[in-house]
Amino acid sequence: MSRVTIADVASAAGVSKTAVSFAFNNPDKLGQATLERVLGVAHDLGYAPHPAARALSMRRSGTIGLLVPQPLSMVFANPFLSELIQGLGELCEQHDLTLLLVPPLDGSLEDAVRQAPVDGFISLGLTPDDRALAILDRLGIPTVIVDSEGSPKHPVVNVDDRGGAEAAAGHLLELGHRRLAIIVLPPTRGHSGTTATAARRMAGYLAAIEKAGAPPPQTVTAEVSTAAGAGAFQAMANGRQPPTGVLAMSDMAAIGVMSAALAAGLSVPGDLSVVGYDDIPMAAWTNPALTTVHQPIVEKGRHAARLLIRRMKGEKVESPSPLSTRLIVRGSTSAPWRSAKEVVGPRA
Amino acid sequence: MSRVTIADVASAAGVSKTAVSFAFNNPDKLGQATLERVLGVAHDLGYAPHPAARALSMRRSGTIGLLVPQPLSMVFANPFLSELIQGLGELCEQHDLTLLLVPPLDGSLEDAVRQAPVDGFISLGLTPDDRALAILDRLGIPTVIVDSEGSPKHPVVNVDDRGGAEAAAGHLLELGHRRLAIIVLPPTRGHSGTTATAARRMAGYLAAIEKAGAPPPQTVTAEVSTAAGAGAFQAMANGRQPPTGVLAMSDMAAIGVMSAALAAGLSVPGDLSVVGYDDIPMAAWTNPALTTVHQPIVEKGRHAARLLIRRMKGEKVESPSPLSTRLIVRGSTSAPWRSAKEVVGPRA
DNA sequence: GATCGCGGCTAAACCGCTTTAGTAAATCGG
DNA sequence: CCGATTTACTAAAGCGGTTTAGCCGCGATC
Numbered sequence: 001m002s003r004v005t006i007a008d009v010a011s012a013a014g015v016s017k018t019a020v021s022f023a024f025n026n027p028d029k030l031g032q033a034t035l036e037r038v039l040g041v042a043h044d045l046g047y048a049p050h051p052a053a054r055a056l057s058m059r060r061s062g063t064i065g066l067l068v069p070q071p072l073s074m075v076f077a078n079p080f081l082s083e084l085i086q087g088l089g090e091l092c093e094q095h096d097l098t099l100l101l102v103p104p105l106d107g108s109l110e111d112a113v114r115q116a117p118v119d120g121f122i123s124l125g126l127t128p129d130d131r132a133l134a135i136l137d138r139l140g141i142p143t144v145i146v147d148s149e150g151s152p153k154h155p156v157v158n159v160d161d162r163g164g165a166e167a168a169a170g171h172l173l174e175l176g177h178r179r180l181a182i183i184v185l186p187p188t189r190g191h192s193g194t195t196a197t198a199a200r201r202m203a204g205y206l207a208a209i210e211k212a213g214a215p216p217p218q219t220v221t222a223e224v225s226t227a228a229g230a231g232a233f234q235a236m237a238n239g240r241q242p243p244t245g246v247l248a249m250s251d252m253a254a255i256g257v258m259s260a261a262l263a264a265g266l267s268v269p270g271d272l273s274v275v276g277y278d279d280i281p282m283a284a285w286t287n288p289a290l291t292t293v294h295q296p297i298v299e300k301g302r303h304a305a306r307l308l309i310r311r312m313k314g315e316k317v318e319s320p321s322p323l324s325t326r327l328i329v330r331g332s333t334s335a336p337w338r339s340a341k342e343v344v345g346p347r348a
Numbered sequence: 349m350s351r352v353t354i355a356d357v358a359s360a361a362g363v364s365k366t367a368v369s370f371a372f373n374n375p376d377k378l379g380q381a382t383l384e385r386v387l388g389v390a391h392d393l394g395y396a397p398h399p400a401a402r403a404l405s406m407r408r409s410g411t412i413g414l415l416v417p418q419p420l421s422m423v424f425a426n427p428f429l430s431e432l433i434q435g436l437g438e439l440c441e442q443h444d445l446t447l448l449l450v451p452p453l454d455g456s457l458e459d460a461v462r463q464a465p466v467d468g469f470i471s472l473g474l475t476p477d478d479r480a481l482a483i484l485d486r487l488g489i490p491t492v493i494v495d496s497e498g499s500p501k502h503p504v505v506n507v508d509d510r511g512g513a514e515a516a517a518g519h520l521l522e523l524g525h526r527r528l529a530i531i532v533l534p535p536t537r538g539h540s541g542t543t544a545t546a547a548r549r550m551a552g553y554l555a556a557i558e559k560a561g562a563p564p565p566q567t568v569t570a571e572v573s574t575a576a577g578a579g580a581f582q583a584m585a586n587g588r589q590p591p592t593g594v595l596a597m598s599d600m601a602a603i604g605v606m607s608a609a610l611a612a613g614l615s616v617p618g619d620l621s622v623v624g625y626d627d628i629p630m631a632a633w634t635n636p637a638l639t640t641v642h643q644p645i646v647e648k649g650r651h652a653a654r655l656l657i658r659r660m661k662g663e664k665v666e667s668p669s670p671l672s673t674r675l676i677v678r679g680s681t682s683a684p685w686r687s688a689k690e691v692v693g694p695r696a
Numbered sequence: 697g698a699t700c701g702c703g704g705c706t707a708a709a710c711c712g713c714t715t716t717a718g719t720a721a722a723t724c725g726g
Numbered sequence: 727c728c729g730a731t732t733t734a735c736t737a738a739a740g741c742g743g744t745t746t747a748g749c750c751g752c753g754a755t756c
Contacts (some may be wrong), residue, residue: 002488003487025607043406046483046486046487048463048483048487049462050404051463051464051465052400052403052404052409052465053404054398055403055465056398056404061400061465063448063465069440071437071441072433072434072436072438072440072441072447073434073435073437073438073441076430076431076433076434076437077430077434079427079430081427081430082424082427082429082430083424085418085420085424086424086425087421089419089420089421089424089449089451090420090421091421092420092451093419093420093421095449096453096454097461098449098450098451098463098464098694099420099447099448099449100411100446100448100449101433101437101446101447101448101449102446103437103440103441103446105444106444112446114396114397115396115397115410115446116399116446117399117400117403117409117411117465135394135396138394139351139394139396140350147681163466181500188643199466226629226633242365250351255430255633256529259633281574281630282629282630282633285574285603285607285630285633285634286633286634286635287633287635287636288635309363342414
């Protein structure tokens with residue numbers, strides 16, 4: 001009926017619980033004969049150590065948590081997470097760890113964090129002063145932060161968001177665009193208004209625009225989905241000075257903009273150039289293929305996991321310098337038609 | 349230094365451990381005054397119940413496991429999993445559960461399963477006679493199987509793979525295609541040679557082909573990636589009777605085929621029609637957009653989680669009937685050119 | 697020949713929580 | 727005013743492992 005315990009094995013094999021435990025964790029301490037007998041009995045009985053009991057007594061669960069700021073149903077709509085997990089996964093496998101997904105519990109990340117039976121956390125998109133992180137500190141659970149601001153207390157893994165954005169905007173400006181629109185990432189958790197990532201990308205865009213002496217861009221916020229991107233297109237196409245170039249902080253939104261533009265009879269990139277951010281796999285396959293800023297997401301996951309594992313071993317680790325981003329020019333950007341005409345025939 | 353325990357709170361508040369436990373789990377059993385005092389002290393001390401201790405004593409951990417047959421780094425390359433998790437996630441949130449990803453441990457799913465501290469499992473693509481499932485039974489951990497054969501022991505969630513495949517093949521055949529190629533899903537775990545899903549899809553394809561009296565198709569195996577799809581195209585384009593239509597068991601492979609065909613100077617769908625399977629988000633955005641069989645992946649996740657949760661409550665549940673699939677015709681399929689010409693101008 | 701060391705094993709403490717059984721005081725019905 | 731409940735709380739027994747300390751017998755050491 002009930003699960004077979006170490007005591008059952010012990011009595012069936014005629015030894016102490018200690019002996020059974022040794023058989024699994026410390027075989028050298030047992031004589032050859034007893035060892036084999038115990039393992040045999042354990043196998044016959046279908047014994048497996050109860051993970052919770054083991055975790056309690058060993059003070060480690062063999063699990064690391066991935067702290068995500070939104071419900072699973074939302075956060076996995078973004079391909080970003082899949083890629084990050086691929087990176088985390090590689091390291092988890094190497095170190096025999098499993099990955100627990102930890103979304104807010106009834107809206108509260110604090111509660112979720114308290115209940116998670118993990119040896120360490122990787123937190124995604126949380127500001128370093130988030131209350132959930134403070135709780136982790138008090139509980140003594142090592143944590144690595146991804147996509148956030150620099151922090152004195154935790155190692156942080158970031159990419160060069162600003163540089164990537166600057167390259168993206170620079171690209172459009174060089175092509176001759178002047179009226180730009182920026183599609184901003186939505187804030188994920190109340191406290192910060194806008195995430196650190198969004199802020200850095202924005203700074204990059206604005207720096208390039210200012211440097212080029214172009215007028216200040218229009219901004220629209222859209223969550224990471226094609227639907228939201230399409231909505232953003234509607235919002236900005238209605239003005240009397242619609243942009244000729246769009247800088248989106250996510251590929252999903254960028255793709256939504258493109259499709260809405262095409263559906264509205266515009267040509268992309270002729271009437272509207274659009275550049276995304278992240279370089280998710282889908283970006284290479286759209287029509288036209290999306291010009292976007294590549295960031296090494298899988299690599300980011302690997303780095304984060306590597307740092308966390310070292311911290312869990314007790315090592316002190318430093319935040320690495322931001323991973324580099326780079327602009328991938330594909331088919332969704334070109335010189336704006338109108339200005340092209342103006343150049344070709346001055347008085348067309 | 350060390351984590352603050354229930355005993356610390358108890359002594360600080362001048363009550364017994366029981367009282368502290370009651371304060372959190374059974375507040376009615378305490379007087380108003382003591383309750384407040386205990387909660388206050390607990391908060392000041394930053395107390396959080398140790399999850400493993402809790403799990404041990406309550407015999408439930410509040411997490412469910414997702415058993416995947418391959419390493420995380422591989423399995424998340426397939427967008428399928430993201431969608432499934434969106435569905436699972438919805439139910440997890442409603443029931444305050446977290447999700448543990450359980451890939452093979454050092455290549456062994458059996459070991460992984462034994463060590464996972466979960467209240468229930470959702471297993472992906474495992475045959476009902478897999479050894480890992482037998483272990484779960486012995487441990488008394490309720491399990492729901494997704495994408496597998498029917499099983500007497502476990503509830504199974506499936507979609508109408510066969511019907512979808514039949515529709516896909518029927519579509520190409522109606523368009524006039526006769527020389528078809530099928531791109532088969534790779535086996536994931538040794539024992540079954542080919543997965544149940546792949547077998548059902550294959551049966552559907554073949555049934556339609558036979559019914560139409562078309563010649564038997566060429567088959568190539570390709571894993572779920574665009575690269576593998578491109579490779580499959582090379583493999584079949586080299587024959588002296590290359591197919592005019594490709595039936596792929598995954599969208600990723602289908603997209604790979606399309607891109608390789610285009611790169612080789614063929615026209616899609618003119619020279620080659622291709623239809624995928626799954627209808628992942630990407631399929632709608634490729635150029636041309638991919639004709640594919642839609643399966644309700646998110647819904648599948650919801651169903652599986654719902655069944656599991658009911659089993660965890662001790663209810664007996666039946667496997668639901670397969671969810672329906674449907675063909676989505678987009679731009680990657682048309683009548684083959686050659687036959688079109690023949691029809692238009694008999695002696696062109 | 698007493699001492700030491702060591703291989704092989706066990707008893708018991710411990711990890712940190714929940715929960716059952718029970719006690720003492722307060723409340724109640726009659 | 728007395729027995730019966732109810733209220734407010736606690737001691738202690740689990741949950742199922744790991745680990746420390748120690749026991750016992752035996753060949754090697756000096």
